[in-house]
Amino acid sequence: MYDPASAIKGKQAVFDAHPDNAAVKALANLATDAKFDRAELTITVAGENIIAAAKAVQQAGYNFFEDVTAVDWYPSDPRFQISYSILSHKLKQRVRLVVRLDGDAPSLDSITSVWPSANFYEREVFDLFGVHFSGHPNLRRIMMPEDWKGHPLRKDYPVEGYR
Amino acid sequence: MTPPVEELTGVTPVDSVNPGIDELIANSARNRQNPPPSDQTMIINMGPQHPSTHGVLRLVIEVDGETIVGMAPDIGYLHTGIEKTCEAKFYQQVVPMTDRIDYLCPMTNNLAYCLAVEKLLGLEIPERAIYLRVLFNELTRIQSHLVWLGTHAMDIGALTVFLYCFREREDLLRIFEAVAGQRMMTSYVRVGGLSVEPPRDIYDRIRTFLKNFPAHVEEYEGLLQTNPIWVNRLKGVGHLSAADAIALGVTGPPLRASGVDFDVRRDMPYSGYEKFQFNVPVSDVGDVWARYIVRMQEFRESVKICLQALDGLPEGHIVADAPKIILPNREQMKTQMESLIHHFKIVTEGFGVPAGEATSSVEAPHGMMNYYVVSDGTAKPYRVHMRNPGFATLQALETMCKGRLLADVVAVIGSIDIVLGEIDR
Numbered sequence: 330m331y332d333p334a335s336a337i338k339g340k341q342a343v344f345d346a347h348p349d350n351a352a353v354k355a356l357a358n359l360a361t362d363a364k365f366d367r368a369e370l371t372i373t374v375a376g377e378n379i380i381a382a383a384k385a386v387q388q389a390g391y392n393f394f395e396d397v398t399a400v401d402w403y404p405s406d407p408r409f410q411i412s413y414s415i416l417s418h419k420l421k422q423r424v425r426l427v428v429r430l431d432g433d434a435p436s437l438d439s440i441t442s443v444w445p446s447a448n449f450y451e452r453e454v455f456d457l458f459g460v461h462f463s464g465h466p467n468l469r470r471i472m473m474p475e476d477w478k479g480h481p482l483r484k485d486y487p488v489e490g491y492r
Numbered sequence: 493m494t495p496p497v498e499e500l501t502g503v504t505p506v507d508s509v510n511p512g513i514d515e516l517i518a519n520s521a522r523n524r525q526n527p528p529p530s531d532q533t534m535i536i537n538m539g540p541q542h543p544s545t546h547g548v549l550r551l552v553i554e555v556d557g558e559t560i561v562g563m564a565p566d567i568g569y570l571h572t573g574i575e576k577t578c579e580a581k582f583y584q585q586v587v588p589m590t591d592r593i594d595y596l597c598p599m600t601n602n603l604a605y606c607l608a609v610e611k612l613l614g615l616e617i618p619e620r621a622i623y624l625r626v627l628f629n630e631l632t633r634i635q636s637h638l639v640w641l642g643t644h645a646m647d648i649g650a651l652t653v654f655l656y657c658f659r660e661r662e663d664l665l666r667i668f669e670a671v672a673g674q675r676m677m678t679s680y681v682r683v684g685g686l687s688v689e690p691p692r693d694i695y696d697r698i699r700t701f702l703k704n705f706p707a708h709v710e711e712y713e714g715l716l717q718t719n720p721i722w723v724n725r726l727k728g729v730g731h732l733s734a735a736d737a738i739a740l741g742v743t744g745p746p747l748r749a750s751g752v753d754f755d756v757r758r759d760m761p762y763s764g765y766e767k768f769q770f771n772v773p774v775s776d777v778g779d780v781w782a783r784y785i786v787r788m789q790e791f792r793e794s795v796k797i798c799l800q801a802l803d804g805l806p807e808g809h810i811v812a813d814a815p816k817i818i819l820p821n822r823e824q825m826k827t828q829m830e831s832l833i834h835h836f837k838i839v840t841e842g843f844g845v846p847a848g849e850a851t852s853s854v855e856a857p858h859g860m861m862n863y864y865v866v867s868d869g870t871a872k873p874y875r876v877h878m879r880n881p882g883f884a885t886l887q888a889l890e891t892m893c894k895g896r897l898l899a900d901v902v903a904v905i906g907s908i909d910i911v912l913g914e915i916d917r
Contacts, residue, residue, distance in 0.1 A: 367850050392738060396877070398875075401875075414879070446887060471568055
């Protein structure tokens with residue numbers, strides 16, 4: 330049963346409640362916000378720190394990159410939420426890294442140098458949300474045709490497309 | 493010898509992972525300035541329509557003679573925008589959409605989605621529903637592996653095994669039809685429980701199937717493992733090391749066949765899997781043969797789990813006690829005013845889900861499947877993201893095929909067991 334009292338929110342509260350957690354330890358200096366909600370650890374980092382944060386959690390034992398996806402909180406600002414889901418085979422835990430980006434020209438460093446498996450997932454986010462990943466080896470559309478206009482998973486893109 | 497899993501990180505020794513199609517063509521030796529005659533390569537398009545790709549997959553392959561020197565998978569031909577469509581549906585209307593992701597394991601997709609929504613809602617699921625979910629999930633795994641084995645064998649040229657596998661699969665589809673009313677797009681798992689109570693005689697039919705099935709597995713093994721063509725086309729082909737598998741995001745049987753002992757059912761239990769005893773088959777060879785062996789063992793482990801679920805099946809309700817979320821049954825709706833109101837409200841307005849985000853992770857037949865559901869507090873999901881195993885496994889195809897012959901691509905694609913519906917979504 331979901332207990333709202335267990336939803337610890339705010340960086341300090343999470344870091345005080347889980348001081349031994351490997352991800353909490355590794356990201357102590359980089360996190361700008363954190364929450365522990367429904368037994369899931371979500372740590373927000375600044376966009377320019379994403380590679381440093383990825384390397385830090387990787388060294389803390391989170392060896393398996395699951396996926397990266399985006400949520401478009403249109404029309405609020407910052408608009409995009411990029412969620413990385415990272416798993417540790419050893420600790421049997423996962424951590425969600427979150428980056429908030431504004432909507433004008435969303436751009437982020439690619440973490441394919443840390444986890445090559447981010448390759449297809451970053452291309453998918455680029456294709457469907459229009460978020461640019463700098464340093465990606467092959468940032469092209471993956472689902473939609475090359476000449477497609479717009480990014481379908483953005484909230485201001487109509488469900489049935491432009492007529 | 494494979495190093496322990498703890499030491500494996502994401503950094504891959506593969507120098508360039510998955511070049512683009514344009515780069516592959518531009519850098520191919522034939523297009524270079526004055527290549528020496530011995531350095532002549534050719535670009536071959538395999539697909540989009542090819543009998544072995546199990547969907548619409550185009551592989552741009554650079555071959556030197558018959559040896560593969562480069563490969564770029566091209567996906568997206570099946571893209572249906574299902575994640576976008578989910579955002580326009582009520583929470584309960586998304587369940588039939590999840591069937592369409594992967595036609596081989598609809599129940600697993602239903603379950604993964606419902607677990608994420610239930611996590612957001614904080615629903616408690618009755619024991620009986622948990623056991624039935626596990627039972628039908630494992631039957632789905634057997635069904636999915638049967639299609640894998642049949643089509644994999646057919647790709648290599650063994651047609652008899654294909655016919656035998658589909659014979660057994662038909663039994664399972666009939667069981668699903670009796671339970672859910674549908675053979676393939678079952679939509680059986682619902683938010684908060686299951687859609688209907690299975691008919692009384694179904695447990696005997698499942699027991700009969702489970703009793704006969706191990707003999708059938710031996711039959712397949714007898715047909716295949718004594719066949720020198722099968723053995724020689726599988727052994728030593730499509731090698732993937734444990735480090736590469738982790739670096740490229742491979743999950744499920746291909747990961748375990750590469751020597752990484754990780755199974756979501758055992759290591760991060762969901763939906764009551766901690767109550768069941770089973771082994772996780774692992775091989776550290778990492779070739780097509782190892783993936784075949786791992787899946788054949790999974791057949792037997794799934795039978796074990798199904799029998800435990802049947803033996804331990806408790807009596808009780810199959811839906812949670814949440815009348816504002818779960819549709820009342822027909823009888824209640826006709827006799828009780830409250831139920832009629834709930835029915836009307838759920839169908840026309842849906843049910844609100846507390847704001848937040850939740851990830852569910854299940855071990856699907858093809859690998860680890862995650863559903864990431866974001867709610868803004870309304871009756872429609874704000875965002876549904878599916879992390880399907882085939883998408884990442886496809887990235888490893890190049891590593892597995894490089895240096896092998898063109899004919900081995902068919903064996904490797906069969907061994908990773910992809911379904912393009914879940915990759916393109």
